[in-house]
Amino acid sequence: xxxxxxxxxxxxxxxxxxxxxxxxxxxxxxxxxxxxxxxxxxxxxxxxxxxxxxxxxxxxxxxxxxxxxxxxxxxxxxxxxxxxxxxxxxxxxxxxxxxxxxxxxxxxxxxxxxxxxxxxxxxxxxxxxxxxxxxxxxxxxxxxxxxxxxxxxxxxxxxxxxxxxxxxxxxxxxxxxxxxxxxxxxxxxxxxxxxxxxxxxxxxxxxxxxxxxxxxxxxxxxxxxxxxxxxxxxxxxxxxxxxxxxxxxxxxxxxxxxxxxxxxxxxxxxx
Amino acid sequence: xxxxxxxxxxxxxxxxxxxxxxxxxxxxxxxxxxxxxxxxxxxxxxxxxxxxxxxxxxxxxxxxxxxxxxxxxxxxxxxxxxxxxxxxxxxxxxxxxxxxxxxxxxxxxxxxxxxxxxxxxxxxxxxxxxxxxxxxxxxxxxxxxxxxxxxxxxxxxxxxxxxxxxxxxxxxxxxxxxxxxxxxxxxxxxxxxxxxxxxxxxxxxxxxxxx
Numbered sequence: 204x205x206x207x208x209x210x211x212x213x214x215x216x217x218x219x220x221x222x223x224x225x226x227x228x229x230x231x232x233x234x235x236x237x238x239x240x241x242x243x244x245x246x247x248x249x250x251x252x253x254x255x256x257x258x259x260x261x262x263x264x265x266x267x268x269x270x271x272x273x274x275x276x277x278x279x280x281x282x283x284x285x286x287x288x289x290x291x292x293x294x295x296x297x298x299x300x301x302x303x304x305x306x307x308x309x310x311x312x313x314x315x316x317x318x319x320x321x322x323x324x325x326x327x328x329x330x331x332x333x334x335x336x337x338x339x340x341x342x343x344x345x346x347x348x349x350x351x352x353x354x355x356x357x358x359x360x361x362x363x364x365x366x367x368x369x370x371x372x373x374x375x376x377x378x379x380x381x382x383x384x385x386x387x388x389x390x391x392x393x394x395x396x397x398x399x400x401x402x403x404x405x406x407x408x409x410x411x412x413x414x415x416x417x418x419x420x421x422x423x424x425x426x427x428x429x430x431x432x433x434x435x436x437x438x439x440x441x442x443x444x445x446x447x448x449x450x451x452x453x454x455x456x457x458x459x460x461x462x463x464x465x466x467x468x469x470x471x472x473x474x
Numbered sequence: 475x476x477x478x479x480x481x482x483x484x485x486x487x488x489x490x491x492x493x494x495x496x497x498x499x500x501x502x503x504x505x506x507x508x509x510x511x512x513x514x515x516x517x518x519x520x521x522x523x524x525x526x527x528x529x530x531x532x533x534x535x536x537x538x539x540x541x542x543x544x545x546x547x548x549x550x551x552x553x554x555x556x557x558x559x560x561x562x563x564x565x566x567x568x569x570x571x572x573x574x575x576x577x578x579x580x581x582x583x584x585x586x587x588x589x590x591x592x593x594x595x596x597x598x599x600x601x602x603x604x605x606x607x608x609x610x611x612x613x614x615x616x617x618x619x620x621x622x623x624x625x626x627x628x629x630x631x632x633x634x635x636x637x638x639x640x641x642x643x644x645x646x647x648x649x650x651x652x653x654x655x656x657x658x659x660x661x662x663x664x665x666x667x668x669x670x671x672x673x674x675x676x677x678x679x680x681x682x683x684x685x
Contacts, residue, residue: 441525
């Protein structure tokens, strides 16, 4: 019932969004988004996913019939308050810099006994196929709501990952000569009507990073940061990097480091 | 003597400049390149993976965060200028109506498993992603300057026509490390398609100039 209502609302907002540009100035479109946000102020569809994620977190699952409650997201086993905000970080047990998604998969494999290819098969949802990872990440993200992003990248492995992310950010290739920097390296630019922040500044990176994971109205689904970045690479006309690839984690480290100090507002709602 | 001092000043300024703006990735740049390349499926089609290759322009622009020193910029501009090819019949102005369509198309060329373009999807110039052109299209981006009234402002001399063609064929022939793609160099657009877009920019009847 609630789901149905939200769907209708989302449908109306989406129709409004896409009819907008044909008739009206772009300010109208921003108005539509603002209205949409208002309509959902206490009912982001992501909230339902968050509840689902909470259930998945504490449910005994997998070959080992264990919950994820002992999973260490970087602040100690089971400590989730503020955990998302301090990721990616270096983990001693794997000797790797890990983001929220790679760490979650690690826990599902080590604690619950799933096979990596099993848990990552539906790493993002498709119409008719839900994604446990999306739900869990939404739940874990929400536990950092109101917490400051804190990725100073002081551990040498983290500092190195941030630098490598910076390298990838400026790296151009492909038939459109794109790099992240072309779309996200300047203040106040738009591609078509989509506003693009400057991800190389604290304000710009903070404004973007604080809202993820986010419910995407145009997609009717919550997207994780891995999904967001992999799609940007698709837009750049590059091949898709593998889910959880180090280069994505490097970009996340670079962006979270730049955004450090910004208060999280997640789950967000985006176009 | 004075010249020597001036030269010395210039050199130290250049050195200080380069020390300030370390190349992205710093000492990890090479390792980052390897890591990036290792992030893709080994069984991807070859032509997908070729999209990760970088020519000298791409490499240099990345190293300088899109702002190369003028000297290096000039060298890249020369290199890119030399790449420009013209239609066999030498005519640089095509059909503006075709150009209008091509300027609006933003699809084509997406690869991968999640949301690739269907085979045969038209590849457009996607000019509206970054530029205002015809007034009636309000969904335009602002990464590049407005091109509304392009010929009305610049005139339509042969020189401007050639400039428009060359710019679309290889934007870096004029502005090294610009954010504008090199449509002709990558065969994203054919020389003939470029002449249509040139007409869209230049023709007095085109909505770029008329409205």
